[in-house]
Amino acid sequence: MDPVTFSCAEMSTRELNSALADLPDGASVRVLEPWGRHNIAVGLTNRITIEIEGNAGYFTGGLGEGPDVTVDGFVGWSTGENLMSGTIRVLGNASECTGASAHGGAIVVHGDASSRTAISLKGASVLVAGDVGHMSGFMGQAGVLLVGGNAGSGLGDSLYETVIYVAGTIASLGADARVEDLNESDVKVVQDLVDLAGFDHIDPEKVTRVASARELYNFDALTEQKY
Amino acid sequence: MCGIVGLHLKSPELHPQLGELIAPMLDCMSSRGPDSAGVALFAEAPPGRVKLSLHATDGTDWEALGRSIAQDTAAAVSVEALGDVAILAVDADTDTAVGSVRKLRSSVRLVGVGRTMEIFKDVGLPRDIITRYGIEKRQGFQAVGHTRMATESAVTTEHSHPFAPAVDIALVHNGSFSNPATVRRRLEREGIRFDTDNDSEVCARYVARQMQHGADLGEALRMVQKELDGFFTLLVATDRQFAVLRDSFACKPAVIAETDNYVAMSSEYHALAGLPGIQNARVFEPAPEEVYTWTR
Numbered sequence: 001m002d003p004v005t006f007s008c009a010e011m012s013t014r015e016l017n018s019a020l021a022d023l024p025d026g027a028s029v030r031v032l033e034p035w036g037r038h039n040i041a042v043g044l045t046n047r048i049t050i051e052i053e054g055n056a057g058y059f060t061g062g063l064g065e066g067p068d069v070t071v072d073g074f075v076g077w078s079t080g081e082n083l084m085s086g087t088i089r090v091l092g093n094a095s096e097c098t099g100a101s102a103h104g105g106a107i108v109v110h111g112d113a114s115s116r117t118a119i120s121l122k123g124a125s126v127l128v129a130g131d132v133g134h135m136s137g138f139m140g141q142a143g144v145l146l147v148g149g150n151a152g153s154g155l156g157d158s159l160y161e162t163v164i165y166v167a168g169t170i171a172s173l174g175a176d177a178r179v180e181d182l183n184e185s186d187v188k189v190v191q192d193l194v195d196l197a198g199f200d201h202i203d204p205e206k207v208t209r210v211a212s213a214r215e216l217y218n219f220d221a222l223t224e225q226k227y
Numbered sequence: 228m229c230g231i232v233g234l235h236l237k238s239p240e241l242h243p244q245l246g247e248l249i250a251p252m253l254d255c256m257s258s259r260g261p262d263s264a265g266v267a268l269f270a271e272a273p274p275g276r277v278k279l280s281l282h283a284t285d286g287t288d289w290e291a292l293g294r295s296i297a298q299d300t301a302a303a304v305s306v307e308a309l310g311d312v313a314i315l316a317v318d319a320d321t322d323t324a325v326g327s328v329r330k331l332r333s334s335v336r337l338v339g340v341g342r343t344m345e346i347f348k349d350v351g352l353p354r355d356i357i358t359r360y361g362i363e364k365r366q367g368f369q370a371v372g373h374t375r376m377a378t379e380s381a382v383t384t385e386h387s388h389p390f391a392p393a394v395d396i397a398l399v400h401n402g403s404f405s406n407p408a409t410v411r412r413r414l415e416r417e418g419i420r421f422d423t424d425n426d427s428e429v430c431a432r433y434v435a436r437q438m439q440h441g442a443d444l445g446e447a448l449r450m451v452q453k454e455l456d457g458f459f460t461l462l463v464a465t466d467r468q469f470a471v472l473r474d475s476f477a478c479k480p481a482v483i484a485e486t487d488n489y490v491a492m493s494s495e496y497h498a499l500a501g502l503p504g505i506q507n508a509r510v511f512e513p514a515p516e517e518v519y520t521w522t523r
Contacts, residue, residue, distance in 0.1 A: 036497030055510075057497055074510065076496060077480060095512060096477070114512050115477050134477070134515065 230256025246365035260374030265348025267397030270367030339391030
């Protein structure tokens with residue numbers, strides 16, 4: 001099936017998202033002239049393939065449950081926020097809060113991602129080829145953050161059960177985050193993620209595993225608290 | 228929420244287009260600040276002349292004020308009158324020109340003073356303000372603009388940005404400071420006067436005070452990091468420099484695009500998307516706690 005083409009220059013965001021939602025499963029669509037527009041491909045539940053040809057704005061692909069979105073450019077804040085399933089692939093850099101609260105699916109960033117990547121992650125996989133900014137993985141509850149480059153300060157602050165793998169350096173760990181030994185199942189998980197993302201620069205046996213020390217899980221009035 | 232835009236033109240060929248480049252950027256940021264808007268424009272100017280950006284809501288006859296100032300200072304004065312706003316160019320030194328306005332018409336508010344700088348700011352939609360003051364036709368080498376969604380003080384022209392705390396310096400701010408009263412009390416003890424109760428004005432006057440003590444713009448902004456607490460993305464321009472700083476949390480957005488011809492800054496990328504050559508620009512997000520400066 002030939003891809004459908006929509007132009008942001010000719011459609012409002014509401015018209016565009018409504019037209020995308022009306023496409024049948026299996027359709028392919030190209031979105032042209034995004035010019036940093038916010039809220040492209042938000043809230044879609046159909047199994048379609050979307051190519052955004054240029055830079056996109058905030059919340060790209062957010063709340064998605066089904067579509068596979070590729071952005072040939074960079075994206076603004078909160079790309080894939082609250083993603084439920086499907087894939088968002090960003091060929092450039094991503095801004096802050098990438099994958100915030102995402103429950104499922106995968107968000108792949110081929111460049112760098114900024115501050116608070118995978119904040120409050122709830123089950124999705126956030127895979128970044130390059131660096132991530134400060135406070136990444138903050139309060140992550142489930143899911144995985146893979147960083148192919150270096151992580152900024154305060155990585156994994158107040159982590160719950162999200163696991164973070166970092167191939168490069170870590171500027172500093174946040175409260176209650178700790179480095180743990182890498183076991184065989186970790187290596188397998190990272191190998192699968194690297195294969196999914198198509199990253200060839202990450203050696204799954206040479207990443208650092210960061211997870212919660214679980215010391216902040218419960219409030220203990222009888223001991224000194226460190227929050 | 229507020230929106231910030233700025234343009235620092237490296238290439239003189241673009242100077243005639245400053246207004247037509249910055250106007251759509253400002254308009255685009257209406258979504259972040261529909262209350263008020265303002266822009267400081269910097270253009271080359273002959274020596275010995277100072278430009279006063281004035282605002283009054285009492286129906287001031289700007290031409291008559293211009294004639295009075297010319298008589299008072301024995302200097303040539305040219306007047307651009309635009310309703311409540313006027314730009315008076317006076318062939319005199321700053322103190323003489325400012326002193327004359329204050330003496331002759333105390334109800335007139337001095338929005339900005341500069342050899343190179345003019346400021347237009349007002350309450351209302353950015354689009355309306357752009358039209359009212361003919362921003363698109365204006366030329367120059369640099370501009371900083373702001374669209375305001377007020378969170379901490381009144382929606383008036385005085386409370387809108389840019390704030391111009393000294394000659395040829397303009398500051399725009401997205402965010403909120405949490406200790407402006409403390410810093411303000413200290414500045415007031417040093418004799419600094421304030422026009423409003425706005426937190427961004429405190430930051431602007433703090434920056435100007437550091438520069439008065441000999442700091443350059445970058446050093447003054449590093450002092451802001453030490454002394455002022457809160458959330459901020461700041462864009463500050465002088466006749467020589469263009470600078471950006473974000474606080475340590477960096478939760479107010481900022482994006483910079485740089486080419487051989489210009490440095491452009493905005494709260495959101497789509498305000499930059501129409502600039503010439505943006506496809507090949509180096510686009511990046513300024514890191515927290517890092518002072519970025521460009522000098523002409």
